[in-house]
Amino acid sequence: MRYYFILFCLFLFKGFAQLSVAFDTINVIENGKSLKLSWAGGINYSNISNIDLNFDGKKDIVVFDRSNQFGSAIFKCFINTGNAGEVKYTHDMSLSGKFPSAKDWAILLDYNNDGKEDVFTSTTGGIKVFKNTSTISGGISFTLAKTMLVSDYNPSGSPSISNLYASNVGVPGLGDIDNDNDIDVLTFSPAGFLVEFHKNMSMETYGHADSLNKYIIGDLCWGKMQESSCVVSFSQCPLFKQLNLNINVNQQPLHAGSCLTCVDIDGDNDKDLIMGDISCDVVQLAKNNGTSSVALVTDTTKLFPNAANQIKFNIFPCTYIVDVNGDGKKDLLATPNAYGSENVNSVWYYENVSSTPTMSFNFKQKNLFQDEMIDVGQNSFPVLFDYNADGVKDLLIGTYGYYNGTMLKSQLTLYKNIGSQTAPSFSLITRDYAGISSYSFTNIVPTVGDIDGDGDIDILVGTSFGQIHWLKNSAGSGSPATFTQVAINAFSFTTISSNTAPHLFDLNNDGLLDLLIGMKNGRVSYYQNNGTSSNPSFTLITNTLGNINVQGDVAVYGIDGFATPYAYKEGTDTKILVGSISGQIFEYIFPSVSSPTVSYTLLNNYVNGINVGAQSSPYFEDINNDAMRDLFVGNASGGLSFYSSKSPNIGFNENSLNNSNLFSIYPNPTNQNFYIKAENGDQLVNVFIYDLFGQLVLTKKNHQINEIIQTNNLTKGLYLVNIQSANSNSTAHIKFNKLIIK
Numbered sequence: 001m002r003y004y005f006i007l008f009c010l011f012l013f014k015g016f017a018q019l020s021v022a023f024d025t026i027n028v029i030e031n032g033k034s035l036k037l038s039w040a041g042g043i044n045y046s047n048i049s050n051i052d053l054n055f056d057g058k059k060d061i062v063v064f065d066r067s068n069q070f071g072s073a074i075f076k077c078f079i080n081t082g083n084a085g086e087v088k089y090t091h092d093m094s095l096s097g098k099f100p101s102a103k104d105w106a107i108l109l110d111y112n113n114d115g116k117e118d119v120f121t122s123t124t125g126g127i128k129v130f131k132n133t134s135t136i137s138g139g140i141s142f143t144l145a146k147t148m149l150v151s152d153y154n155p156s157g158s159p160s161i162s163n164l165y166a167s168n169v170g171v172p173g174l175g176d177i178d179n180d181n182d183i184d185v186l187t188f189s190p191a192g193f194l195v196e197f198h199k200n201m202s203m204e205t206y207g208h209a210d211s212l213n214k215y216i217i218g219d220l221c222w223g224k225m226q227e228s229s230c231v232v233s234f235s236q237c238p239l240f241k242q243l244n245l246n247i248n249v250n251q252q253p254l255h256a257g258s259c260l261t262c263v264d265i266d267g268d269n270d271k272d273l274i275m276g277d278i279s280c281d282v283v284q285l286a287k288n289n290g291t292s293s294v295a296l297v298t299d300t301t302k303l304f305p306n307a308a309n310q311i312k313f314n315i316f317p318c319t320y321i322v323d324v325n326g327d328g329k330k331d332l333l334a335t336p337n338a339y340g341s342e343n344v345n346s347v348w349y350y351e352n353v354s355s356t357p358t359m360s361f362n363f364k365q366k367n368l369f370q371d372e373m374i375d376v377g378q379n380s381f382p383v384l385f386d387y388n389a390d391g392v393k394d395l396l397i398g399t400y401g402y403y404n405g406t407m408l409k410s411q412l413t414l415y416k417n418i419g420s421q422t423a424p425s426f427s428l429i430t431r432d433y434a435g436i437s438s439y440s441f442t443n444i445v446p447t448v449g450d451i452d453g454d455g456d457i458d459i460l461v462g463t464s465f466g467q468i469h470w471l472k473n474s475a476g477s478g479s480p481a482t483f484t485q486v487a488i489n490a491f492s493f494t495t496i497s498s499n500t501a502p503h504l505f506d507l508n509n510d511g512l513l514d515l516l517i518g519m520k521n522g523r524v525s526y527y528q529n530n531g532t533s534s535n536p537s538f539t540l541i542t543n544t545l546g547n548i549n550v551q552g553d554v555a556v557y558g559i560d561g562f563a564t565p566y567a568y569k570e571g572t573d574t575k576i577l578v579g580s581i582s583g584q585i586f587e588y589i590f591p592s593v594s595s596p597t598v599s600y601t602l603l604n605n606y607v608n609g610i611n612v613g614a615q616s617s618p619y620f621e622d623i624n625n626d627a628m629r630d631l632f633v634g635n636a637s638g639g640l641s642f643y644s645s646k647s648p649n650i651g652f653n654e655n656s657l658n659n660s661n662l663f664s665i666y667p668n669p670t671n672q673n674f675y676i677k678a679e680n681g682d683q684l685v686n687v688f689i690y691d692l693f694g695q696l697v698l699t700k701k702n703h704q705i706n707e708i709i710q711t712n713n714l715t716k717g718l719y720l721v722n723i724q725s726a727n728s729n730s731t732a733h734i735k736f737n738k739l740i741i742k
Contacts, residue, residue, distance in 0.1 A: 018608050018718070019587075019620070021631045023093055024644035026623070028374060028415065029427040037372040040076065040091040041612045042639025044068075044343050044378065045336045047171060048320040049108035051117040053077055053095055055136045059323050061089065062099075063347075063369070064106040067613045067636035068378075069339040070557050073106070074583070074613045074637075075099040078369060085327045087349075089369070093612070093641070094695050097715050098140035100130045103556070104168040109175070111183045112210040120174055123148055126163040127172065127185070129212055133713075138699050141713050146212045149185070151198045155216035164198050164215055165190050169257025169278060170337070171318060177262060177271050178218070179292045182209035186222060186260050186273065194237070195260070195273070197222040197295070223273070223286060223297035227258075230280040232300045259283075259318030259337055263330075267357030270295065274304065276318040278338060283311050283319055305332060305350055309363035314341040314403065324349055324368070332361045333368065342403045343377040343638055344370055373639055376413045376431070377402035380634030381501065381564065381617045385448040385457050387433075388480040392417040393623055395426050396433065398444040398461065399638060410444040410463075411437045421625040434471055434483040436461070441469065445564070445617075449504035449513045453533035456481065460490075462500030462517065467493070491538045497521040501617070505567040507574070507596065512536070518578065519543075522551035522561015526596050546600030548588055550580035557581045564617040568629065576600070577607065579616035583635065609691075609717035612641040663723040669740035671716075673708045676723060684726035689719050689739070702726050716741050 028038035044067045050059040063076040077095040082088030104122035111118050116132035119142055131145035154160035166172040166187045173186030173195075182200040189196050199218035202211040221237035261274040265285065270292040276283045285304040290296030303310050311317050316338040324331040332350040336342050347368040350361035365371065374380075374397075381398035388394070395415040401408025412433040419425030436444060442464040448457050451470075455477025461469050470490035475482040497519035504513040512529040515538050519525060526545040531537030551561035564579035574590040585607040588600040610616075613635035623630045628645035635641075663685065664677045676685060683705050689698040697714060703726075719739040 018604070019631060019643070020628060021608070021643035021645050022647035024630075024642055024647040026642055026644075027419070027425040029418070029425070031428070035372045035374070037078075037089070037091045037369060038374055039640055039642045040078075040093075040369070040373040041065075041074075041635055041641050042067075042343075042373060042375040042380065042637035043076070043347055043370055044637045045338060045341060045346060046073075047105050047107055047318075048322055048333050048335065048347070049106075049117065050322050051108050051132075053092065053140060054079055055134075058326055061322060061324070062108060064102065065613065065637050066104070066337075066339075068615060070560075070581070070614065072103060072556055072582070072614045074611070075102075075106070080326055082326055085325050087325045087368075091373075094691070095140055097609070097611075097691065097717075098142070098695075098697070100142045100144070101715075105171045107171065107174055109183055111212065113181065113208075118142070118145070122166065122168045124168070125165060126150075127166050137696075139696055141697070143713060149198075149212060149215060151215035151217055153217045165196075167257050170276075171259040173260030173262040173273060175262035175271060177292065177295075179269065180204070184218075185215070186262060188227075188258050188260075189220070193226045193228045194220060195222040195225070195227075196220055219295070223288060223290070223295040225286065225297040227275065227277070227284075230277055230282075230284075232275075232284060232286060232297070234298055257316070257337075259316075261319045261321060263321050263359070264357070265359050267359075273297070274319045276316060276337065278316045281312055281314060281317065283317050283334070305361040305363075309350070311348065313346075314406075316341065325351065329354070330359070332359075340378075340403075340408060343408075344375050344402060346370070346403075374415075375638050376411075377638045378408055379443065379615060379617075379636050380638050380640055381445045382619045382632040382634050382640055383446050383448050384619065384621050384623060384632075385459075385481075387414065387457075388416065389475075389478050390417075392419065392421055392424065393621070395632075396446055396448070396459075397634070397640070398446045400443045402431065408442075409437050410441050412444060412446060412459075412461075424623050434459070434486075436471070436486075439469070439486060439488075443499055445499075445501040447502045447504045451504065451513050451529075451536045459483065460502050460504065460515075462502040464499050466495040466498050466500050466519075468500065468502055468515070468517075491527075491536070493527070493538065493540065495519055495525055496543055497523065499562060501562075501564040501579075503565045503567060507567065507590075514538070516545065516565045516567055516576070518563030518565045520560055520562055522549050522563050522580065524548045524563050524565050524576075524578065542597050545596055546576075546588060546590065546598065548576070548578060548586075548600060550578050550582075550584075550586050552581040562615045564615075564634075566618050566620050568620055575603070577618045577620055579618050579633070581615055583611040583614045583616045585610055585616055585618050585633070606717060608643070610641075610643070613637050663737070665721055665723075665737050665739060668737075669742045670711070671742050672712060673710050674739065675708060676703070676705055678705050686724045686726050688722040688724075689714070690722065691717070691719055711741055714741055 028035045047064040053060040058080045061078045066073045078089040102121040106121040108117035119130040127149045129146040130142040134140045149164040151164040177184040182202045185198040197219040198215045201214035226233045226236040257278040259276040262271045265272045273286040286297045287299045311334045313336040318337040320333045321330045329352045331352045334348040345366040349364045349368040354360040376399040379400035384393040394417045397413045401410045414429045414433040415426035445462040456473040459471040467489040470487040471483045472485045499520040501518035503516045507514045515527040517525040524545040526541045527538035562581040567576040578586040587603045615636040617634035619632040631643040633641045687700040721737040
């Protein structure tokens with residue numbers, strides 16, 4: 001109850017435009033089975049690692065999901081709740097924000113042998129590392145340990161220190177290559193056809209593995225092999241390797257990207273290599289027939305792990321060695337590593353069934369975790385409407401596309417509400433509602449409303465080409481929807497920016513549904529309905545409604561914003577939620593519905609601290625009939641997250657927390673650190689900081705009032721600071737404060 005108490009406070013900070021919702025669940029059924037991870041948000045193409053997230057001694061799984069073409073990603077955390085040999089997990093959304101900001105790729109490995117996996121991730125031209133500083137009392141946390149790994153490329157002569165190059169497109173091979181108990185690196189050279197071995201000298205230099213400062217080039221041509229165009233050649237190391245000379249990268253094409261997985265597949269105490277490449281559709285196993293100190297690859301196979309169940313994706317397959325079923329043996333997972341490949345079936349699981357130090361993999365499934373969650377492929381755009389006229393709202397999801405073997409196919413997925421008005425439950429009906437796939441639209445974003453005044457609900461869909469198509473419902477009032485006609489580019493306009501996300505809403509209060517259209521450039525267009533109740537006609541008023549702009553970081557997303565609007569009434573106010581390329585949800589308030597060209601007021605650019613992945617798509621409507629709105633959020637990974645006004649995390653009055661004025665915090669908001677002021681002269685306090693999910697993220701016991709409290713490891717957002725006098729057990733000496741980190 002303590003966490004529920006805290007969460008209510010965080011979600012009712014009206015001064016900071018928080019929505020009165022919290023993460024929740026609705027039962028979802030597919031093919032007669034209730035999904036266990038329904039609202040986990042989908043998975044596209046990912047890096048996958050083990051880590052103990054809840055300190056129970058069992059390895060959990062973290063999926064670093066690169067959901068789109070921009071390399072931005074989110075850590076998705078799955079807690080192992082099964083017994084040894086059992087694949088059973090729950091999703092813990094609250095842990096995602098505990099991980100450091102990462103991009104392109106992220107692998108978890110324990111570099112300092114403290115039993116806690118650290119984060120290796122991409123940085124420009126190389127690798128950076130975050131140390132796992134988690135504790136049972138403080139929870140999951142990470143601290144930057146190395147901004148860039150460097151290596152000595154001339155260890156036998158005058159030092160030649162440079163960044164340890166690793167392409168941001170692929171994933172380097174990380175592991176103890178030479179069996180000395182520290183983490184070495186295998187990576188393709190910038191020239192692109194040789195694998196370099198960078199030896200970690202921490203053990204040799206310091207006698208422990210806790211240093212990332214001593215890498216040297218151990219071999220410019222590991223395994224004495226070359227790889228080019230998916231072909232591996234043996235005994236091909238060129239003269240410059242034999243002479244120990246550096247490669248002139250200007251004379252060779254840069255390597256576009258490869259995934260390297262270090263693994264002792266045959267139990268002979270040296271590392272073999274599984275290689276995936278951006279230009280290949282299969283992986284190759286390169287067997288090391290040398291030793292741990294002098295690798296020699298003389299044999300490769302593309303029929304891995306076996307001919308019957310070969311790993312093969314449309315583009316760029318990668319592998320990960322992870323204990324999936326908790327039996328203490330490393331299993332094999334394979335995923336694509338590029339946008340536009342397999343999506344709803346993109347996590348292939350092979351169980352390690354060997355009873356010896358060798359590895360033997362049996363294929364189990366192509367959709368690990370995905371078979372237990374809503375996943376509609378690439379991107380998800382949710383709306384609610386009662387398709388069968390039974391009085392309860394059903395769930396309709398648009399998508400950029402399901403991978404169909406050769407390409408992404410845009411469709412509409414329908415989940416029927418088989419529950420009641422107050423207790424919804426969704427069951428999958430079809431993944432191609434209204435046969436929309438036959439029209440070959442790209443990036444279908446639906447919105448619903450009765451735009452022709454015949455008493456039934458129509459569907460409009462935006463597409464990648466800036467046009468709006470009309471699925472006309474001919475059923476009439478009170479009858480299940482019937483869509484037999486699609487009006488292509490029904491209103492004869494094309495937006496100035498592609499990837500249209502339409503939303504029907506009566507902006508000018510004239511009784512006619514207008515069109516707000518989110519666009520790829522991060523802006524929202526306003527098309528006013530100047531027709532009649534039975535014959536809609538839309539006229540462009542502005543391409544920059546309210547000066548709304550959700551464009552992302554130019555360094556990450558270029559000029560893109562991918563605005564997805566949802567407008568709604570709150571009392572006499574008109575507000576709009578806007579999803580974005582960054583995954584944040586923005587909220588604006590309209591100063592005047594009669595002046596759409598006036599700038600709207602931004603209430604919050606990070607509503608409720610919610611970020612479930614890039615290209616967020618909010619839909620804010622009551623699903624449980626309590627007269628309060630609930631929030632569905634789609635994302636680029638093709639899944640959904642659900643936030644309910646009936647969540648058990650809501651239900652206490654914020655004012656009941658502030659039972660004294662003994663302590664205050666400053667500065668607030670802060671972008672880094674803060675101090676505590678004691679009004680009663682206390683010099684020692686106990687400080688507990690909780691995040692939006694009620695998780696304890698920072699603890700300070702017997703803290704001196706005049707000492708700074710550092711919040712460097714906390715992400716921006718809202719927190720609750722519980723301050724207690726260290727000199728008294730009285731509840732009168734307890735204070736809760738809202739803290740904003742910006």
